[in-house]
Amino acid sequence: MAELTTLARPYAKAAFQHAVAAQQLTQWSGMLGLAAAVTADNTMQACLKAPQLTNEQKGQALMDVCGEELDQAARNFVSVLAENKRLELLPEIAVLFEQYKAEQEQSVDVEVTSAFALNADQQDQLAKALSARLRREVRMQTREDASLIGGIVVRAGDLVIDGSVRGKLAQLAEALKSRV
Incomplete structure (x- = not known):
């Protein structure tokens, strides 16, 4: 590639x-x-x-x-x-x-995966927070994945923010494995 x-x-x-x-x-x-x-x-x-x-x-x-x-x-x-x-x-x-x-338009495509559907207000708040963090206009696409259990996963180019319950459980399991 x-x-x-x-x-x-x-x-x-x-x-x-x-x-x-x-x-x-x-x-x-x-x-x-x-x-x-x-x-x-x-x-x-x-x-x-x-x-x-x-x-x-x-x-x-x-x-x-x-x-x-x-x-x-x-x-x-x-x-x-x-x-x-x-x-x-x-x-x-x-x-x-x-x-x-x-890059020219100072915008970024963001994919948000959530365990449950986000309402319009939640999407607006998330878009504003991501726009402030990334310092770009955010074009957001959302999708649902029940396997996340709860929370969201945000993908913007190379940046991945995993705030899902599944992700937290995986981190906890990895931490416990490393202590054994």
Whole structure:
């Protein structure tokens, strides 16, 4: 995975810099997301791995599937990726682009898993607390997992805050094991 990220980073930076200069962050985010989803499709994967097709044909196939959703600059970007045999990097490029975009917008995606459904007031309070802690605008997604028993688990990028009962029990069990 680190190798894919290393290869994808210069392409993601180039796309991001172009999108910023053209003031099209949202449009490029959508176009890259679409191209990444198409690239990840099993049928398109088979096409991209077909040895009888040239790189240009593979790029054109991807652009044909995406249709009018890609503007000329995005088509040029896909062509460059195809020429350099990097079309398979599109999903990773899209992920990196979104990270650059979030950094630019001073926002972060946060996933909150709770044992029980959080009401709107609890979600608002949690979003405000996380926003203050992370010093960013928080875009929060919530989901339920009864196996947590109680409490919540917050994931924001590399940061994980485990305030669940299950997590506390696991810590206690580990502490008891280390004393034996």
